[in-house]
Amino acid sequence: AFTVLNMLVGVLVNVVAIVTQLEQEVRQVDSFRVRFASIMSALDEDGDNYITKEEFGHLLVKREACEALQSVGVDVIGL
Numbered sequence: 371a372f373t374v375l376n377m378l379v380g381v382l383v384n385v386v387a388i389v390t391q392l393e394q395e396v397r398q399v400d401s402f403r404v405r406f407a408s409i410m411s412a413l414d415e416d417g418d419n420y421i422t423k424e425e426f427g428h429l430l431v432k433r434e435a436c437e438a439l440q441s442v443g444v445d446v447i448g449l
Contacts, residue, residue: 398442405438 409432413425421429429435436446 402438402442406435409435409438 409429410421413428413432413435414421415425416422430446430449439446
């Protein structure tokens, strides 16, 4: 009986760890979305909500934009 209880506790701890990790990823993506939307709206010169190649080039020289992209695993140097 004690062995089964230990197994159940182990499964519960594992589930809590997975849920915590998923929630952290969701918060990270939400934070990125807010930061990047602000950056993109400032760079959208013609206001059409699309980024041209030229506007994207401006994006890559902004430190804040590069940091936001790197925070979600984008290789900015490789772009």
